[in-house]
Amino acid sequence: MADSAYNTPADYISHHLTNNTYALSDHDLMILHLDSVVMAIIIGLFSIGLIWLVARKATSAVPTKTQAFVELIFSFIDSQVSAIFHGNRHTFVAPAALTVFLWVLMMNAMDFLPIDIMSKFYGFLGLHEWKHVPTSDVNTTFGLALGVWFLMIFFGIKAKGLGGWLHEFFCEPFGSKIWVWPANFLFNLIEYVSKPLSHSLRLFGNMYAGEVIFLLLGLWAATGVSGIFFSSILGAGWAIFHILIVVLQAYIFMMLTVVYLAMAQEGH
Amino acid sequence: MNLNFTLIAQAIAFAILIWFTIKFVWPPLLNAIEKRQKEIADGLAAAQEGKLSLEVAAKKNAESLNEVKQKGAEIVSQAEKRASEIVESAKKVAKEEGDRIITSAKSEIDQEINRAKEDLRTQVSTLAIAGAEKILSKEIDKKAHADMLSKLAKDL
Numbered sequence: 001m002a003d004s005a006y007n008t009p010a011d012y013i014s015h016h017l018t019n020n021t022y023a024l025s026d027h028d029l030m031i032l033h034l035d036s037v038v039m040a041i042i043i044g045l046f047s048i049g050l051i052w053l054v055a056r057k058a059t060s061a062v063p064t065k066t067q068a069f070v071e072l073i074f075s076f077i078d079s080q081v082s083a084i085f086h087g088n089r090h091t092f093v094a095p096a097a098l099t100v101f102l103w104v105l106m107m108n109a110m111d112f113l114p115i116d117i118m119s120k121f122y123g124f125l126g127l128h129e130w131k132h133v134p135t136s137d138v139n140t141t142f143g144l145a146l147g148v149w150f151l152m153i154f155f156g157i158k159a160k161g162l163g164g165w166l167h168e169f170f171c172e173p174f175g176s177k178i179w180v181w182p183a184n185f186l187f188n189l190i191e192y193v194s195k196p197l198s199h200s201l202r203l204f205g206n207m208y209a210g211e212v213i214f215l216l217l218g219l220w221a222a223t224g225v226s227g228i229f230f231s232s233i234l235g236a237g238w239a240i241f242h243i244l245i246v247v248l249q250a251y252i253f254m255m256l257t258v259v260y261l262a263m264a265q266e267g268h
Numbered sequence: 269m270n271l272n273f274t275l276i277a278q279a280i281a282f283a284i285l286i287w288f289t290i291k292f293v294w295p296p297l298l299n300a301i302e303k304r305q306k307e308i309a310d311g312l313a314a315a316q317e318g319k320l321s322l323e324v325a326a327k328k329n330a331e332s333l334n335e336v337k338q339k340g341a342e343i344v345s346q347a348e349k350r351a352s353e354i355v356e357s358a359k360k361v362a363k364e365e366g367d368r369i370i371t372s373a374k375s376e377i378d379q380e381i382n383r384a385k386e387d388l389r390t391q392v393s394t395l396a397i398a399g400a401e402k403i404l405s406k407e408i409d410k411k412a413h414a415d416m417l418s419k420l421a422k423d424l
Contacts, residue, residue, distance in 0.1 A: 019274075024273055028270075028272070029271075029272050029273060030272070030273050031270075031272040031273055031274070032272070032273050032274055032277060033272070033274040036274055036278065037274060037277045037278065037281070040278055040281055041281055044281060044285045048285055048288060048289060048293060051293050051297075052288070052292055052293050054297075055292065055293045055294075055296040055297045056292075056296060058296045058297050058299070058300035059300060060299070060300045060301075060303035060304040060307060061304075063300075063304075067300075070297065071297065071300075071301060074297045074298075074301065075301070090294065090295075090298055091290075092290060094294065095286065095289040095290040095293065095294035096286045096289070096290070098289055098293070098294065099282075099285050099286045099288075099289040100286075103282075103285060134278070137274065138271065139271060139272060139274035139275045139278060140274070140278045142271065142275055143274070143275040143276065143277070143278030143279040143281075143282060144278060144279070144282050146275065146279050147279045147282045147283060147286075
């Protein structure tokens with residue numbers, strides 16, 4: 001309870017975990033989490049824009065240090081994708097992987113900003129509820145996973161044709177005998193449902209949990225001198241460990257995207 | 269933790285970012301890197317080629333140097349031969365000339381000797397005649413004995 005405006009610990013936590021909403025209409029589903037969307041767009045423009053600035057002036061001669069750094073990221077993604085995706089990766093999959101990795105990485109990295117100081121800053125701007133980590137909102141991660149899901153279906157149909165794709169839906173993995181069709185269909189259905197769920201919830205869970213632990217440490221800091229002391233040390237430790245989680249989760253999200261697209265194209 | 273329209277908004281943002289990366293970010297970086305890779309490969313190949321041609325040139329150089337050396341030696345030996353020939357012929361010419369001079373000198377000497385002999389004979393015969401005249405001035409008819417005297421002169 002860094003702020004005296006909070007009456008109970010529950011208030012503090014729920015305040016920090018509440019999205020800034022904007023109702024598009026009366027319906028429950030027509031709500032926009034302004035903070036997630038705005039932060040995601042700002043971070044996306046910032047991260048992709050930065051490499052765009054470098055890529056625009058990319059030279060094949062001796063690169064500047066900035067270009068060398070961007071090329072380092074580029075070749076990292078390119079080598080990861082080329083190991084998994086066989087086919088022309090440069091037209092879609094590799095650039096998509098680069099986008100996913102950078103965007104998710106930067107969105108995750110927002111978690112390093114100290115929540116209470118940032119909430120003062122947002123309060124100063126007149127935004128009383130503002131979550132600045134878009135990936136700790138399940139809508140963001142599920143939105144991304146859903147995008148990948150549609151791409152997966154698109155790639156599958158493009159590679160095998162609609163008939164081939166449907167054939168695979170009913171004849172894999174157990175075979176093409178008619179009496180195993182229901183089992184095949186059920187399996188594939190579960191696969192198609194579980195993929196976006198595990199894809200999105202893994203990232204969301206990690207980022208959300210990280211945020212909650214920061215909040216709990218913040219609560220502890222409000223209990224007194226010893227609380228401030230221990231929660232500072234633990235907070236620093238958690239933040240350092242969180243560097244690993246942030247990068248790892250971005251990497252996993254990117255790799256799963258590539259794997260799903262590769263699987264969709266190549267079949268079982 | 270409630271799903272709503274944010275989902276769609278994020279998916280759209282995602283799609284736009286992917287499109288942007290495909291269109292504007294990935295190609296220039298890929299081009300730059302691939303071009304540089306090609307340039308490096310070309311440079312290495314050119315270096316290899318240069319090394320090879322250098323070797324070939326060095327070999328050629330050594331060959332032509334050998335050839336030139338051989339030619340030079342040939343020319344020198346030819347010159348030496350020619351020089352000895354010239355010396356030889358000069359010697360021959362000089363010997364011939366000397367021989368000729370010697371022969372002509374010899375014949376001249378012979379002529380001189382003959383002339384001197386002739387003179388001597390004439391003088392002797394004259395002296396003999398004079399002597400005889402003195403001895404026989406009175407007894408010998410000059411005209412009657414002239415033939416005999418000239419014969420005598422000839423025999424001397």
